[in-house]
Amino acid sequence: MSDRAAATIVWAVAISVTGVFLWLLADIVWHGFGQISWGFLTSLPRDAGRQGGLSSILVATALILLVCMAASLPLGVGTAVLLSEFSRESLFGRGVRRSLDVLAGVPSIVFGLFGNAFFSKVLGMGFSILSGGLTLACMVLPILIRATEEGLRSAPNEYRLGAAALGVSRTKTLLHLLIPAAIPGLMVGFVLGLGRAIAETAALLFTSGYVDRMPESLLDSGRALTLHIYDLSMNVPGGDRSAYGTALVLILLLFAINSAAWGIAGRWRDRRIVTE
Amino acid sequence: MNELRTEGLTLRYREKPAFADVSLSVRPGSLTAIVGPSGCGKTSFLNCLNRLTDLIPGATASGSIRLGDLEILKPDLDVVSLRRRVGMIFQKPNPFPLSIRKNLEFPLREHGVRGRAELDGILERTLREVGLWDEVKDRLGSSAMSLSGGQQQRLCFARALALQPEILLLDEPCSALDPLSSGVVEDLIVRLKQRYTLLAVTHNLAQARRIADVVAVFWVQEGAGRLIEVGPAAQVFEAPRDPLTAAYVNGMRG
Numbered sequence: 405m406s407d408r409a410a411a412t413i414v415w416a417v418a419i420s421v422t423g424v425f426l427w428l429l430a431d432i433v434w435h436g437f438g439q440i441s442w443g444f445l446t447s448l449p450r451d452a453g454r455q456g457g458l459s460s461i462l463v464a465t466a467l468i469l470l471v472c473m474a475a476s477l478p479l480g481v482g483t484a485v486l487l488s489e490f491s492r493e494s495l496f497g498r499g500v501r502r503s504l505d506v507l508a509g510v511p512s513i514v515f516g517l518f519g520n521a522f523f524s525k526v527l528g529m530g531f532s533i534l535s536g537g538l539t540l541a542c543m544v545l546p547i548l549i550r551a552t553e554e555g556l557r558s559a560p561n562e563y564r565l566g567a568a569a570l571g572v573s574r575t576k577t578l579l580h581l582l583i584p585a586a587i588p589g590l591m592v593g594f595v596l597g598l599g600r601a602i603a604e605t606a607a608l609l610f611t612s613g614y615v616d617r618m619p620e621s622l623l624d625s626g627r628a629l630t631l632h633i634y635d636l637s638m639n640v641p642g643g644d645r646s647a648y649g650t651a652l653v654l655i656l657l658l659f660a661i662n663s664a665a666w667g668i669a670g671r672w673r674d675r676r677i678v679t680e
Numbered sequence: 681m682n683e684l685r686t687e688g689l690t691l692r693y694r695e696k697p698a699f700a701d702v703s704l705s706v707r708p709g710s711l712t713a714i715v716g717p718s719g720c721g722k723t724s725f726l727n728c729l730n731r732l733t734d735l736i737p738g739a740t741a742s743g744s745i746r747l748g749d750l751e752i753l754k755p756d757l758d759v760v761s762l763r764r765r766v767g768m769i770f771q772k773p774n775p776f777p778l779s780i781r782k783n784l785e786f787p788l789r790e791h792g793v794r795g796r797a798e799l800d801g802i803l804e805r806t807l808r809e810v811g812l813w814d815e816v817k818d819r820l821g822s823s824a825m826s827l828s829g830g831q832q833q834r835l836c837f838a839r840a841l842a843l844q845p846e847i848l849l850l851d852e853p854c855s856a857l858d859p860l861s862s863g864v865v866e867d868l869i870v871r872l873k874q875r876y877t878l879l880a881v882t883h884n885l886a887q888a889r890r891i892a893d894v895v896a897v898f899w900v901q902e903g904a905g906r907l908i909e910v911g912p913a914a915q916v917f918e919a920p921r922d923p924l925t926a927a928y929v930n931g932m933r934g
Contacts, residue, residue, distance in 0.1 A: 492737075493737055560774075562770065562772065562774035563774070563776060563777075564735065565732060565735065565770065565774070566770065566774040566776065566836075567776070567787075568732060568734075568735055568763070569730060569732055569763055569767070569768040569770075569840075570763065570767075570787040570790070570839065570840070570843065571759070571760040571761070571762075571763035571764045571787065571790065571791060571843065572786070572787055572790045573760065573790070576790055580776075580778075580786060581776055581777070584777075585777065
């Protein structure tokens with residue numbers, strides 16, 4: 405009897421959690437599907453986004469993500485290598501790890517204010533894609549670093565000892581054995597980071613701005629998908645349909661990024677096994 | 681071939697000694713087996729000889745290890761060239777997650793061997809040396825992880841031999857293998873004996889008796905591993921001088 409009750413509760417919880425997600429998804433698909441067309445993706449927004457499409461928004465979003473990943477990947481992998489291979493037990497390593505954990509929990513609006521103060525004002529980048537991308541980079545770094553570090557740590561110690569016993573330098577061991585072994589971890593961090601970045605609104609409000617015309621350079625202001633949704637649903641009467649369409653595009657993009665990342669990770673690992 | 685000799689060698693992990701005051705000469709071109717109960721510092725001793733202890737935080741070796749004229753414990757020693765001269769085989773086969781070919785080529789390239797013809801020559805020669813060539817020659821491009829445990833261990837031997845070491849350190853090379861593979865690897869070790877100096881840690885006394893020329897017995901005394909007896913295999917097994925050795929080899933026999 406009590407087993408059955410427990411099972412019922414567990415199932416009910418599982419179904420309601422999944423149900424909420426499915427409802428949300430269904431709602432967006434239901435309202436947004438009719439919006440999406442080739443024209444919607446390739447034309448500029450008109451009439452504050454009520455009419456027209458998303459082209460400039462998509463370009464701005466892509467550029468912001470590109471800046472974010474270009475800045476955070478090398479920094480993230482470098483720091484993860486430092487933490488996992490060169491300062492595993494040290495005081496310094498523990499300090500860095502602790503600060504990263506704190507940073508990972510900082511609300512995005514704080515990153516937004518920091519980005520505004522540092523990148524936009526101190527470094528003089530103003531409201532720009534560059535400033536927004538770099539702010540997002542700061543935000544995703546903790547996730548990226550910790551996931552990559554976990555990946556490196558999970559590489560068996562036998563690789564390190566075996567390579568050292570053969571007189572292989574630490575750098576080459578890292579490049580040829582440990583980092584490839586950490587690729588799945590790195591990919592997890594990358595996807596989580598990208599997911600967080602593409603879903604971010606508050607931090608971008610203060611840094612990349614919300615001008616909806618086509619950006620002409622990285623120093624131009626640009627409006628990300630999330631900000632477009634926010635603006636359409638809060639500030640633009642009659643913008644709901646476009647907001648739904650944009651939300652659906654955002655979700656599809658997330659799915660696409662996830663599957664692409666896993667596909668690339670898989671292929672990369674397979675290729676390393678095969679002879680040159 | 682150069683003689684390997686330790687004098688008063690002690691290894692500490694932080695303050696705790698793993699083994700203390702070990703003086704041992706390894707005759708070139710012979711197989712010396714190191715036996716003794718678990719935790720008496722046998723593997724730690726082996727790890728000192730190619731400076732693998734450098735990788736263990738807090739480990740410090742004192743005393744002296746000489747390979748010919750070279751002082752291995754010298755702080756500014758070029759460990760890369762040392763490890764080329766002193767190869768090592770681990771208890772658990774540890775091929776890299778690369779193809780069979782790359783497992784051999786990766787360390788060779790690291791040591792400056794680049795030519796295709798030269799690499800192919802060494803590949804075939806060492807794989808033949810460990811009796812693996814006929815088993816893998818048609819699938820050099822497939823993953824080393826697809827080999828059986830015994831094959832993996834022989835690949836590790838080939839990988840070490842490819843660098844043409846003078847000395848091979850064997851850390852229980854058969855203990856993780858099934859009896860059949862273990863036999864194959866044991867035969868390989870006997871074949872290698874003529875051309876290399878071998879130093880093997882083993883828990884298998886029967887095996888030590890079959891293949892070792894010299895046996896060194898480690899024992900924990902006063903909180904640290906110590907070398908309590910060393911001599912020709914026949915003498916250590918038939919007429920041990922130390923009562924602890926006698927109890928150990930007899931206990932294992934019964």
